[in-house]
Amino acid sequence: MKSASRRRLRDVFLSAGAVMTVLVGASAHAQERETIKIGYAVSKTGANAGGAGITTIPNYQLWINDVKEAGGLELPDGSKLPIEVIEYDDRSSAEEVVRAVERLATQDEVDFILPPWGTGFNLAVAPLFDRFGYPQLAVSSVTDKAPEFVERWPRSYWMLGGGEDYTDALATLLAEQRDAGTINGKIAMASVADGFGIDLVTAARASFEEAGFETVYDKTYPVGTSDFSPIVNEAATTDADTFVAFSYPPDTFALTQQAQVSSYNPKVLYLGVGVGFPVYGEDKPNAEGVMSLGGIAPDNESNMAYRKRHKELTGQGPDYWGSVITYASLQMLQEAIKRVGLDRDKVSEELSNGTFETVLGETKLEDNQLRTLWWTGQWQDGVFVGVAPQGRSGASKVKLPKAAWQAQ
Amino acid sequence: MTMRLAFGFSLAAAALAALAFAPFYVGPYQVGLLIGLAGYVTLSSAWALFSGPTRYVSLATVAFFGIGAYTVAALNEILPYPLVLLAAAGVGLGIALIVGLSTLRLAGVYFVIFTFGLAELVRQLVTWYEVNVTGTLGRYIFMSFGPEEIYWQLLALMAATLFVSWCIGRSRLGLALKIIGDDEVVAAHCGIDIARTKLALFALSAVIITLVGAIQAPRWTYIEPGIVFNPTVSFLTLIMALLGGANRLWGPALGAVPLFLLFEWLSANFPDHYSIILGLLFIAIVFILPGGVLAFVERALAHSKRVTGNAERVREPGTAEARQ
Numbered sequence: 001m002k003s004a005s006r007r008r009l010r011d012v013f014l015s016a017g018a019v020m021t022v023l024v025g026a027s028a029h030a031q032e033r034e035t036i037k038i039g040y041a042v043s044k045t046g047a048n049a050g051g052a053g054i055t056t057i058p059n060y061q062l063w064i065n066d067v068k069e070a071g072g073l074e075l076p077d078g079s080k081l082p083i084e085v086i087e088y089d090d091r092s093s094a095e096e097v098v099r100a101v102e103r104l105a106t107q108d109e110v111d112f113i114l115p116p117w118g119t120g121f122n123l124a125v126a127p128l129f130d131r132f133g134y135p136q137l138a139v140s141s142v143t144d145k146a147p148e149f150v151e152r153w154p155r156s157y158w159m160l161g162g163g164e165d166y167t168d169a170l171a172t173l174l175a176e177q178r179d180a181g182t183i184n185g186k187i188a189m190a191s192v193a194d195g196f197g198i199d200l201v202t203a204a205r206a207s208f209e210e211a212g213f214e215t216v217y218d219k220t221y222p223v224g225t226s227d228f229s230p231i232v233n234e235a236a237t238t239d240a241d242t243f244v245a246f247s248y249p250p251d252t253f254a255l256t257q258q259a260q261v262s263s264y265n266p267k268v269l270y271l272g273v274g275v276g277f278p279v280y281g282e283d284k285p286n287a288e289g290v291m292s293l294g295g296i297a298p299d300n301e302s303n304m305a306y307r308k309r310h311k312e313l314t315g316q317g318p319d320y321w322g323s324v325i326t327y328a329s330l331q332m333l334q335e336a337i338k339r340v341g342l343d344r345d346k347v348s349e350e351l352s353n354g355t356f357e358t359v360l361g362e363t364k365l366e367d368n369q370l371r372t373l374w375w376t377g378q379w380q381d382g383v384f385v386g387v388a389p390q391g392r393s394g395a396s397k398v399k400l401p402k403a404a405w406q407a408q
Numbered sequence: 409m410t411m412r413l414a415f416g417f418s419l420a421a422a423a424l425a426a427l428a429f430a431p432f433y434v435g436p437y438q439v440g441l442l443i444g445l446a447g448y449v450t451l452s453s454a455w456a457l458f459s460g461p462t463r464y465v466s467l468a469t470v471a472f473f474g475i476g477a478y479t480v481a482a483l484n485e486i487l488p489y490p491l492v493l494l495a496a497a498g499v500g501l502g503i504a505l506i507v508g509l510s511t512l513r514l515a516g517v518y519f520v521i522f523t524f525g526l527a528e529l530v531r532q533l534v535t536w537y538e539v540n541v542t543g544t545l546g547r548y549i550f551m552s553f554g555p556e557e558i559y560w561q562l563l564a565l566m567a568a569t570l571f572v573s574w575c576i577g578r579s580r581l582g583l584a585l586k587i588i589g590d591d592e593v594v595a596a597h598c599g600i601d602i603a604r605t606k607l608a609l610f611a612l613s614a615v616i617i618t619l620v621g622a623i624q625a626p627r628w629t630y631i632e633p634g635i636v637f638n639p640t641v642s643f644l645t646l647i648m649a650l651l652g653g654a655n656r657l658w659g660p661a662l663g664a665v666p667l668f669l670l671f672e673w674l675s676a677n678f679p680d681h682y683s684i685i686l687g688l689l690f691i692a693i694v695f696i697l698p699g700g701v702l703a704f705v706e707r708a709l710a711h712s713k714r715v716t717g718n719a720e721r722v723r724e725p726g727t728a729e730a731r732q
């Protein structure tokens with residue numbers, strides 16, 4: 001018993017010592033300004049790596065490369081400072097992304113932090129960006145609550161719209177086609193049981209009902225589903241002319257494949273994330289007419305030049321939805337620094353009120369949100385073009401009914 | 409003996425006080441670290457509370473952790489915060505009792521598989537409920553307090569867990585658990601109510617884990633099943649407890665602190681090679697420290713005392729897990 005209590009004592013010492021070592025750990029020290037520090041934490045591994053590896057990471061790399069080639073970031077006095085980049089992997093863990101941003105803000109003392117990938121992760125770090133005074137240009141997050149978030153975190157910027165924006169645009173577009181007699185008023189719908197799928201399908205139910213559509217089939221499938229023959233075959237037995245699926249990349253490809261196998265060719269085929277990937281539709285005749293979220297204006301030269309450079313530098317083409325907006329958000333940051341310097345409050349103010357020339361064209365935020373977006377796109381001749389809102393310059397005309405599947 | 413005990417207690421109290429005042433002296437990053445440390449020390453100590461003596465390896469940690477987080481997300485706008493925590497503890501207790509009653513008769517690898525499945529089951533149930541009833545998968549937690557308050561709550565829970573663990577280790581209940589862990593048949597013949605004892609410990613352990621999830625949830629602002637039911641939490645808890653030694657009061661803490669700091673150091677300095685280095689380290693740990701750090705230290709001490717070599721064999725309680 002004696003030795004037991006002595007052991008316990010020793011353990012107390014040991015564990016207390018271990019904790020104190022951490023506390024005394026490195027504290028940052030000030031230094032002469034020779035560089036501008038840019039930091040970010042993004043999911044390089046884990047469940048989110050797929051999305052981050054397409055929309056976020058290549059664009060960060062492209063921008064960093066562009067800035068380095070330009071000799072650094074320009075300041076208001078015309079001088080240029082090179083950038084120093086600190087990059088962390090959040091391993092698709094919410095706790096990890098929170099700690100990595102704390103580390104960037106207080107240990108590395110970076111000048112600006114680029115946001116992580118995903119709605120959940122952007123929300124997880126939003127209070128930190130706000131507390132430490134960093135502007136947060138959240139691109140890869142679709143949320144209807146952006147106006148509330150802006151009120152709560154005045155330095156947060158929401159660049160990809162909300163679920164309702166996309167489903168309202170789709171409902172408007174479909175209603176026009178119905179009134180023109182191209183399609184009937186019935187819709188079959190599927191959605192993935194994850195944040196994105198559920199938010200969009202909830203918004204879609206309201207949008208479609210408001211537009212006078214009848215939803216004859218509405219099924220949610222679990223994440224990781226690999227056999228889509230029941231969904232496709234059941235949808236095929238309905239008399240709906242429109243099939244809408246708010247799906248994730250693996251499902252989007254599987255649904256497309258299954259529709260071909262089952263010879264199911266609805267007049268409108270609208271699928272979720274993945275349709276906008278270059279690999280889905282470039283040089284793939286069967287993608288002709290498939291619709292989804294996002295799109296580009298093919299006559300926008302700066303965007304086309306950006307796509308070319310993206311492919312040259314990263315070896316893969318950018319997707320047709322979030323990629324270009326990610327890059328544009330970085331250009332806005334760069335331009336704001338050039339106009340007002342490194343003071344983060346002033347940069348935030350400039351981001352809120354300024355007008356910027358980016359790869360999207362002239363870009364201006366409304367209430368800290370980017371509202372000029374392509375809500376609906378369609379593959380036409382190997383390019384995923386924006387078809388809604390119709391009034392926006394550069395909009396292509398939607399081609400319906402979609403082309404027949406070609407034999408493979 | 410009592411002198412030593414008093415000294416030990418005052419030392420632990422002093423360490424606790426130092427930790428409680430730490431946020432006033434360190435930066436926000438260190439507070440974040442302390443939250444992680446307190447969280448994992450509590451998780452692995454709570455895990456070892458049940459799994460250490462009974463040798464039932466549970467992978468259900470994240471099921472209860474996630475339940476705690478979800479309860480906070482569901483109730484944070486309609487109840488005052490202390491009641492939310494109480495409700496989380498209640499939900500955790502209820503589920504632990506149902507699960508415990510139906511499964512604690514399983515043993516060995518069947519129990520491991522079941523607990524792993526339980527985490528997935530709870531996650532799918534929550535998803536099903538959100539999809540079909542509420543129609544939204546993400547929930548928001550907006551709390552008025554910052555990381556310091558989260559840290560203090562976790563620290564208090566950690567102290568309570570270690571104290572409870574210490575009390576149980578000295579009580580009849582603790583003795584009964586040790587006998588159950590060694591041989592259930594013998595335990596039954598000694599007149600120990602095996603089912604009730606195991607259930608009590610399982611429920612206690614689960615309630616603590618649920619509270620850790622509930623307290624940490626406000627740190628994420630937004631939660632969805634994929635975020636809070638991350639199976640890594642279960643595995644890390646288990647590895648930490650085993651590294652330190654699941655049968656000792658301070659074992660899990662001694663495993664959790666160095667491992668957590670190691671993870672942090674690796675992700676800060678080797679973000680691209682994290683997984684590779686981690687895998688190699690785990691292999692090294694299993695080969696070099698199969699019985700846990702404490703057992704290793706004890707053996708080394710005993711060895712240096714008995715260099716003559718004819719002494720009795722050193723007991724290695726920690727190897728029990730390896731045998732399972």
